[in-house]
Amino acid sequence: xxxxxxxxxxxxxxxxxxxxxxxxxxxxxxxxxxxxxxxxxxxxxxxxxxxxxxxxxxxxxxxxxxxxxxxxxxxxxxxxxxxxxxxxxxxxxxxxxxxxxxxxxxxxxxxxxxxxxxxxxxxxxxxxxxxxxxxxxxxxxxxxxxxxxxxxxxxxxxxxxxxxxxxxxxxxxxxxxxxxxxxxxxxxxxxxxxxxxxxxxxxxxxxxxxxxxxxxxxxxxxxxxxxxxxxxxxxxxxxxxxxxxxxxxxxxxxxxxxxxxxxxxxxxxxxxxxxxxxxxxxxxxxxxxxxxxxxxxxxxxxxxxxxxxxxxxxxxxxxxxxxxxxxxxxxxxxxxxxxxxxxxxxxxxxxxxxxxxxxxxxxxxxxxxxxxxxxxxxxxxxxxxxxxxxxxxxxxxxxxxxxxxxxxxxxxxxxxxxxxxxxxxxxxxxxxxxxxxxxxxxxxxxxxxxxxxxxxxxxxxxxxxxxxxxxxxxxxxxxxxxxxxxxxxxxxxxxxxxxxxxxxxxxxxxxxxxxxxxxxxxxxxxxxxxxxxxxxxxxxxxxxxxxxxxxxxxxxxxxxxxxxxxxxxxxxxxxxxxxxxxxxxxxxxxxxxxxxxxxxxxxxxxxxxxxxxxxxxxxxxxxxxxxxxxxxxxxxxxxxxxxxxxxxxxxxxxxxxxxxxxxxxxxxxxxxxxxxxxxxxxxxxxxxxxxxxxxxxxxxxxxxxxxxxxxxxxxxxxxxx
Ligand SMILES: [Zn+2]
Ligand SMILES: [Zn+2]
Numbered sequence: 001x002x003x004x005x006x007x008x009x010x011x012x013x014x015x016x017x018x019x020x021x022x023x024x025x026x027x028x029x030x031x032x033x034x035x036x037x038x039x040x041x042x043x044x045x046x047x048x049x050x051x052x053x054x055x056x057x058x059x060x061x062x063x064x065x066x067x068x069x070x071x072x073x074x075x076x077x078x079x080x081x082x083x084x085x086x087x088x089x090x091x092x093x094x095x096x097x098x099x100x101x102x103x104x105x106x107x108x109x110x111x112x113x114x115x116x117x118x119x120x121x122x123x124x125x126x127x128x129x130x131x132x133x134x135x136x137x138x139x140x141x142x143x144x145x146x147x148x149x150x151x152x153x154x155x156x157x158x159x160x161x162x163x164x165x166x167x168x169x170x171x172x173x174x175x176x177x178x179x180x181x182x183x184x185x186x187x188x189x190x191x192x193x194x195x196x197x198x199x200x201x202x203x204x205x206x207x208x209x210x211x212x213x214x215x216x217x218x219x220x221x222x223x224x225x226x227x228x229x230x231x232x233x234x235x236x237x238x239x240x241x242x243x244x245x246x247x248x249x250x251x252x253x254x255x256x257x258x259x260x261x262x263x264x265x266x267x268x269x270x271x272x273x274x275x276x277x278x279x280x281x282x283x284x285x286x287x288x289x290x291x292x293x294x295x296x297x298x299x300x301x302x303x304x305x306x307x308x309x310x311x312x313x314x315x316x317x318x319x320x321x322x323x324x325x326x327x328x329x330x331x332x333x334x335x336x337x338x339x340x341x342x343x344x345x346x347x348x349x350x351x352x353x354x355x356x357x358x359x360x361x362x363x364x365x366x367x368x369x370x371x372x373x374x375x376x377x378x379x380x381x382x383x384x385x386x387x388x389x390x391x392x393x394x395x396x397x398x399x400x401x402x403x404x405x406x407x408x409x410x411x412x413x414x415x416x417x418x419x420x421x422x423x424x425x426x427x428x429x430x431x432x433x434x435x436x437x438x439x440x441x442x443x444x445x446x447x448x449x450x451x452x453x454x455x456x457x458x459x460x461x462x463x464x465x466x467x468x469x470x471x472x473x474x475x476x477x478x479x480x481x482x483x484x485x486x487x488x489x490x491x492x493x494x495x496x497x498x499x500x501x502x503x504x505x506x507x508x509x510x511x512x513x514x515x516x517x518x519x520x521x522x523x524x525x526x527x528x529x530x531x532x533x534x535x536x537x538x539x540x541x542x543x544x545x546x547x548x549x550x551x552x553x554x555x556x557x558x559x560x561x562x563x564x565x566x567x568x569x570x571x572x573x574x575x576x577x578x579x580x581x582x583x584x585x586x587x588x589x590x591x592x593x594x595x596x597x598x599x600x601x602x603x604x605x606x607x608x609x610x611x612x613x614x615x616x617x618x619x620x621x622x623x624x625x626x627x628x629x630x631x632x633x634x635x636x637x638x639x640x641x642x643x644x645x646x647x648x649x650x651x652x653x654x655x656x657x658x659x660x661x662x663x664x665x666x667x668x669x670x671x672x673x674x675x676x677x678x679x680x681x682x683x684x685x686x687x688x689x690x691x692x693x694x695x696x697x698x699x700x701x702x703x704x705x706x707x708x709x710x711x712x713x714x715x716x717x718x719x720x721x
Contacts, residue, residue, distance in 0.1 A: 005017065021062050031071060034066075048063075072100060073099070076302075085325075115177070120150075120170070121148050122169060123169065128168055138156075206308065212344070213348075213364040216369030227260050230308065233307035241293075243319070251519060257293050281302070306336060309342060314330075315350050317719045326716065350573050353619065408546060414522070415547045417549045422447070422506055422533055426447060428480055432473050435473070500528050537575040537578070545586070546587060550575060633683040638709075650700065654683065657699070658692055661687065
């Protein structure tokens with residue numbers, strides 16, 4: 001038999017599939033297994049993708065070794081990979097690498113990743129009557145009582161060794177799964193009338209491939225609906241995928257699911273070790289779990305017989321992978337929905353403009369949860385114009401926010417403060433000559449982190465100790481501009497000396513378990529104030545929080561991106577929703593320099609629908625999605641001049657080949673010119689429909705294949721422009 005093997009090498013090209021000969025004894029069940037094959041003068045690893053016939057005039061070499069006992073890729077995953085490669089024009093090998101846990105990628109020894117325990121048992125066919133030694137008799141009687149024992153549980157090692165040598169006792173290894181120690185929340189699921197109606201509607205369409213957009217205000221209990229639907233899916237003998245933006249950011253929803261579905265659930269954490277991840281993957285593949293909950297890549301869970309796919313917080317940008325393969329999770333969900341004939345639910349309090357537009361047009365089925373479960377009104381929100389505060393000498397905190405914080409501290413209620421920037425100050429500058437400390441590898445300012453005393457690049461990770469002298473003019477009065485989480489924490493402690501303040505950002509949550517600890521401690525009331533980045537805006541539920549303060553409501557407005565208003569609305573709406581989730585009414589304060597901006601005004605009124613109407617006008621006027629599609633062509637080179645020249649050529653090539661209706665913008669400099677010593681340029685394509693798009697882009701990729709001086713990457717529906 002002949003098979004096509006996808007070679008895994010450092011050379012990333014679209015077509016690394018070659019035909020090999022598989023001998024009869026390995027042919028069985030070989031599709032989807034990894035194999036070793038000779039390739040040029042080396043031996044490399046590859047995936048067996050399909051059976052094929054021998055091409056004429058081709059001498060196929062033999063497969064040297066089959067690595068796996070069981071295929072790591074099933075037929076569905078193999079097809080999804082091909083689909084992704086065609087849709088995103090990326091090398092096929094990338095797609096399988098994105099699907100599989102690290103332990104199954106090339107050059108990882110799988111067997112090292114399987115954890116086993118050694119057990120011992122009696123050999124039933126051997127006569128034990130002639131054993132006379134007391135310690136050996138003891139072991140035998142122990143094994144008669146307990147059929148299987150852990151080898152480590154038997155005390156007399158030497159006697160056991162003798163019995164094993166005689167063949168009376170045999171030892172064997174048994175695979176075990178690592179305990180990933182997921183927290184469980186036990187809480188009875190009782191649906192409100194509204195939740196019940198929504199759930200019934202979804203349950204009626206189980207077995208049909210269709211998309212629901214579930215719009216629900218924060219606190220309306222989408223999780224209850226999800227759980228109720230998944231219970232029904234399990235009753236029907238089917239499986240479920242639940243996607244959340246980032247497990248570590250949404251521990252509470254995960255804990256709810258774990259509490260209900262116990263051992264039937266696999267959790268794909270980003271902080272799992274390679275071994276833990278591989279264990280969860282095997283559980284799923286062997287059909288030992290019914291529900292998979294996880295971040296983006298969990299959409300590839302090798303479940304059979306999928307009954308529902310739920311994408312919670314569907315607006316989250318984490319559903320788009322930002323490196324190759326640059327896939328959109330929804331595309332894969334739709335593909336699987338068609339394969340399995342199951343519905344997809346997109347849930348959000350702030351759906352993307354594109355999703356809401358599709359629901360309005362009837363492409364998606366629209367469902368709405370409009371009541372908060374606790375029947376409490378949404379928090380009262382006040383907007384503070386910081387331009388006035390600056391005149392009063394209030395640089396960071398407005399008088400209103402300070403008064404409200406004091407009030408809550410007196411009432412023993414809790415406060416959350418959002419500052420969407422980590423570190424201490426945004427950047428350091430010399431007041432004398434204007435010198436700004438920048439990363440030597442990237443065209444970006446270094447952020448000062450006071451705790452570590454370092455200046456860090458948030459792009460490439462470069463760090464150096466803070467300098468006290470300007471390298472340009474020797475000035476010693478270096479100024480810190482702007483504030484990050486560290487500074488807010490420090491300032492708040494200075495004003496309220498007795499308040500207990502905890503900080504949650506990428507720096508304080510990098511250690512395993514630290515994120516959960518902050519959440520649990522805050523929940524138990526060990527802290528009064530939680531200061532954090534947008535991490536604190538998502539999915540958290542603290543009953544005693546009655547005040548949310550947004551320190552700088554503009555931070556996401558000022559990014560040069562057509563989605564900046566949408567991001568701002570979404571972030572503000574989510575963080576405001578953290579206030580007053582239980583019995584006590586909540587309040588929120590937004591500090592801003594743009595108090596009249598529509599995304600801030602509508603967020604303060606919890607008015608998604610009018611925000612949507614307004615934002616659609618802007619998108620239409622400027623011709624942005626959903627009024628068109630965007631594809632980004634990224635061009636990067638270590639050599640500035642070479643890069644810009646190739647970018648110009650690419651733009652010209654596209655103009656000559658694409659439909660005249662497609663707008664080709666650029667080349668322009670990417671949002672950050674230099675990252676990690678690479679200069680970045682881009683060309684933007686805007687189109688409604690262009691029949692020549694794929695052929696042209698494919699040709700472009702071919703032109704640059706093998707050109708190592710410039711790197712071309714395509715990004716369909718990009719998040720960042
Ligand atoms: Zn200077
Ligand atoms: Zn850098």
